[in-house]
Amino acid sequence: MAVLSETPLVYALVGNPNCGKSTLFNALTGLRQKVGNYPGVTVEKKVGECYSQHGRRMTLIDLPGSYSLNARSPDESVMRDVLLGRAPGTARPDRIVCVVDASNLERHLYLVTQIIELGVPVIVALNMVDLAVGKQLRLDVHRLSERLGVPVVPTQASIKKGLIDLKVAMSRDDLTPPHGLPDLLPVPVRGGLLRSRETLSQSGVVREGAPLLEPLYLLSSHDPTHYGISNEARSELQAVREQLEREVPGWEDRLVAARYDAIGALCEEVVRRPDAQQLSLTDRLDAILLHRVWGWTALLTVLTVIFTLIFKVAEAPMGWIEAVLSGGELWGREVGGLAGWVTGVMPDGDLRSLIIDGAIAGVAGVLVFLPQILILFFFIGLLEDTGYMARLAFMMDRLMGRVGLNGKSFLPILSSYACAVPGVMATRTIDSPKDRLITIMVAPLASCSARLPVYALLIPLLFPPALMPAWGKALILLGLYAMGTLGAFFFAWLFNRTVMKGVSTPLILELPTYKAPALAGIMRQMADRAWMFVRRAGTVILGLSIVLWAALTYPKSSDGDPSRQVENSFAGRLGRVMEPLVRPMGGDWRVAIGLIGAQGAREVFNSQLGVIYAVEAEAEDETPLRDRLRAEKHPDGRPVYSLPFCLGLLVYFVFAMQCLSTVAIVRRETGGWKWPLVQFAYMTGTGYLLAVLIYQLGTRLG
Amino acid sequence: MLVPETLSTLPTGASGVVVALPAGNAALTRLREMGLVPGTRFTLVRRAPLGDPIEISLRGSLLSLRRSEAELIEITRG
Numbered sequence: 005m006a007v008l009s010e011t012p013l014v015y016a017l018v019g020n021p022n023c024g025k026s027t028l029f030n031a032l033t034g035l036r037q038k039v040g041n042y043p044g045v046t047v048e049k050k051v052g053e054c055y056s057q058h059g060r061r062m063t064l065i066d067l068p069g070s071y072s073l074n075a076r077s078p079d080e081s082v083m084r085d086v087l088l089g090r091a092p093g094t095a096r097p098d099r100i101v102c103v104v105d106a107s108n109l110e111r112h113l114y115l116v117t118q119i120i121e122l123g124v125p126v127i128v129a130l131n132m133v134d135l136a137v138g139k140q141l142r143l144d145v146h147r148l149s150e151r152l153g154v155p156v157v158p159t160q161a162s163i164k165k166g167l168i169d170l171k172v173a174m175s176r177d178d179l180t181p182p183h184g185l186p187d188l189l190p191v192p193v194r195g196g197l198l199r200s201r202e203t204l205s206q207s208g209v210v211r212e213g214a215p216l217l218e219p220l221y222l223l224s225s226h227d228p229t230h231y232g233i234s235n236e237a238r239s240e241l242q243a244v245r246e247q248l249e250r251e252v253p254g255w256e257d258r259l260v261a262a263r264y265d266a267i268g269a270l271c272e273e274v275v276r277r278p279d280a281q282q283l284s285l286t287d288r289l290d291a292i293l294l295h296r297v298w299g300w301t302a303l304l305t306v307l308t309v310i311f312t313l314i315f316k317v318a319e320a321p322m323g324w325i326e327a328v329l330s331g332g333e334l335w336g337r338e339v340g341g342l343a344g345w346v347t348g349v350m351p352d353g354d355l356r357s358l359i360i361d362g363a364i365a366g367v368a369g370v371l372v373f374l375p376q377i378l379i380l381f382f383f384i385g386l387l388e389d390t391g392y393m394a395r396l397a398f399m400m401d402r403l404m405g406r407v408g409l410n411g412k413s414f415l416p417i418l419s420s421y422a423c424a425v426p427g428v429m430a431t432r433t434i435d436s437p438k439d440r441l442i443t444i445m446v447a448p449l450a451s452c453s454a455r456l457p458v459y460a461l462l463i464p465l466l467f468p469p470a471l472m473p474a475w476g477k478a479l480i481l482l483g484l485y486a487m488g489t490l491g492a493f494f495f496a497w498l499f500n501r502t503v504m505k506g507v508s509t510p511l512i513l514e515l516p517t518y519k520a521p522a523l524a525g526i527m528r529q530m531a532d533r534a535w536m537f538v539r540r541a542g543t544v545i546l547g548l549s550i551v552l553w554a555a556l557t558y559p560k561s562s563d564g565d566p567s568r569q570v571e572n573s574f575a576g577r578l579g580r581v582m583e584p585l586v587r588p589m590g591g592d593w594r595v596a597i598g599l600i601g602a603q604g605a606r607e608v609f610n611s612q613l614g615v616i617y618a619v620e621a622e623a624e625d626e627t628p629l630r631d632r633l634r635a636e637k638h639p640d641g642r643p644v645y646s647l648p649f650c651l652g653l654l655v656y657f658v659f660a661m662q663c664l665s666t667v668a669i670v671r672r673e674t675g676g677w678k679w680p681l682v683q684f685a686y687m688t689g690t691g692y693l694l695a696v697l698i699y700q701l702g703t704r705l706g
Numbered sequence: 707m708l709v710p711e712t713l714s715t716l717p718t719g720a721s722g723v724v725v726a727l728p729a730g731n732a733a734l735t736r737l738r739e740m741g742l743v744p745g746t747r748f749t750l751v752r753r754a755p756l757g758d759p760i761e762i763s764l765r766g767s768l769l770s771l772r773r774s775e776a777e778l779i780e781i782t783r784g
Contacts (some may be wrong), residue, residue, distance in 0.1 A: 076732075107766070110741065113742070286768070300755065401772070402756035511770070513771075
């Protein structure tokens, strides 16, 4: 069979959320796929390849799961734009595979009725037929195909059943645009749309012969972004819309009803339901998992297991990464790691120092969080795939609604207690742009694991050891976590009331059928997202680590005395310059240097102080850092690390934005520097003001 | 004459038929698109453990919406 060298046939894969579309995409394309991003929006672009029965190359675009072409979220806008040929950088698909859940045909056919009006050949993949069998539904596939006027192929993507039939259908040369279902548009509306298409295509807003409803879809009132539409085009579209509304009031609602009428009649014909409804697995599971008592028990158990695993399981690989790069203990042996090897092969000097203290330390700083991030992504994928995620949102919506968020914000914020990076990335499931932005803005207030070492260093300094039982320390730690949590809720409420005041998008949530997770798909998604983190955050952090290294290394002090080196370096000078800022919260220039270092990543604070004080002691100082801090005095003899100062510093760490990875990811997810800067300003500002307030009040009250 | 009743007042476990949804509300348009059009039969499956939102079953799928939207949807029992 000759492989034809013609341009590949472009297929778009569309379907409602939870129809098994991605599993089908993975099964069709295998490893031949690429994940990227659509320009300007944070929606994953997944493109894969497979070959037709005749050896022709076919490109498959896996579009995000959507309920309607009348877009309501960034995901749905992307589906609409690609299908209408309006997405920059993505060719208009030649054909569409519409995936539907066979066990939930009525609801899933809604999108199908919209898709078959686009004038492009369509194939319907009747997926998850096993679930339909489980529900004792009998489907007349032949009749369905006849009435829709498109090929209908039963599939079960999870076990690769029906894939050959689907590929055969996709390989057909003779597919024509659908000719099924009668025209559902009320007659005057049709006339109005025909006339407006004429006008709009003359001014270039839509192409000639565009789908009749394109003007409606482009100006969906649910999608306030109107991505990629010029202002003139928008006002023109708006005029068309208003005119239609005047001529036939409520026509959009009537169109929706007409679609469901047609679908209802169709399902009467093709679906045979069992005489007696029986309780499904989903019904029985929900009776427990959404129960007043057992529901909360299950929720707490699931979350406890996840978080225990994140901290316990991630510990070992974090140690390995540390050991392999910077040296340390690896399987019971002391290894020098990459840094040790470099020390061995390179002569002492600036270049070696740059590689070890700048580059390797920077890479280690990023990679050390990778185990946690991977585990979190895995569980987020698992919760999404099984259908439990929607139940979490259902249970938590009332609480989150109090501060103007919705139930879907719960998991991203919770994830941020381990690490804000996956938390911010998990906000992609929130369809309301406003709720998503607020969630991104407050998620980093959750006390992440990088704050723990700093808490652990500072909490024992609050009181003399004799006055500090273990439970007292635990209580203070808990208080810090509570403070971050309440802070997140407070700022969510504040943003909701002020900056982002506007139409609230209500929660409309589908509770999908529970199903076994597709582990291969979850693993792949996990790897894609982790790789994106390493690429995006890694480059930024590597660059800044080198800058930080240079700031501590240059300019060289003339006599090579290490204590003077720190003081004399750019960082030391910056610390002195910053001292007036740190003084109101009770710190000196050394604390300022520590905080400058911690600005990149919080846990650096500890090592930074270690360097500063150890260097100043001029010899190997055996006293642990904490005792050293406890002994530290101001020139007038007062201790530096006093109760008000340490408490203020702790509160500063609770609130301040000191994580370059998060800044990089927020910039990426919000598409610009505006929101990360606002976030940096409000978080660090709050932390600073509170720290100053605590120190000043504390010293005055004695 | 039947007194118009809204979805939010329906007791858990009861069934009803959608009578009307007010026009021009973006959230309700999406609910329509998910199958909640006048004439649709549904069952109020449960309320969330904290009382809100509610879960209804219609056309073979399970849908959750908040009380604030449910209050706008006119229904009859049965």
